[in-house]
Amino acid sequence: MNRLVRVLIGIPVAATLIAAGTASVASATNGVPSGPPPSGDNVWCVSVTGAKACFAAYGDRVWVKDTKANGHPVAATIQDQESSGSWYRECFNDRGEAGGWVMCDFDVPEFNAGLLWAVDEPWIGAQASTKINTTGWI
Template sequence: MSRVRRVLLGGAAAVALITAGTTATASAATGVPSGPPPAENGWDVWCVSVTGAKACFASYGDRVWVKDTKTNGHSVAATIKSDPSHSHWGRECLNTRGADGGWVMCNFDVPEFQPGKLWVIDQPWIGDAAYTAISTGNTA
């Protein structure tokens, strides 16, 4: 094998090894109708609100709830993301049922014992948003 080919193949292998394990893990789901989330306690259940939407996260089971709270024709979403963002995971739960549709819930699997943020968004990607700090490691 020529020296040039060995250098190119070695360089490609090095890039593959360096980037292995650094890919972002993100997913989105449309929530299923659900009852309300457990009561917020700031230890293993957190909630956040913005005009038009409310979201909650329970670390036990990695469950996210989101509710549309304003009849305005917008969908709403809850997003949980790693914080700091260098660990690169995130999940989004969508509620397209409208204000009369009640709570929806998404059951995710996220890395344990990590700090993160719970975001709530009225009109995903362009609307009002707010967040609160969470932890994925606390259990009930």
């Protein structure tokens, strides 16, 4: 096989291997209707006008509820607290105030400090955050 052919074949193969080795660190989904989040240790909640969000470290679950009939969707976001921002997950609720809680079941890195955000009208609306731990005490 001549050298040019080997190079032309090798570049796409290398690019494919690099892309396959790059893990997706972001995930966004619409939540499924559920009851309210649990209470107790390793459960954090935060509220902002129009939205309430909770995170339970056991099971990596996120809940979000629309708390104001204003026509805006709401979201709960969990993310790495480090400046590198190596991971985040987002759970959307577009069911309105009468739609109650929705829940998203994520997989997040263990033993990480992070942030939980409650957001009314994602990307442009009001938001608030609180610190969380993904598992155990940090």
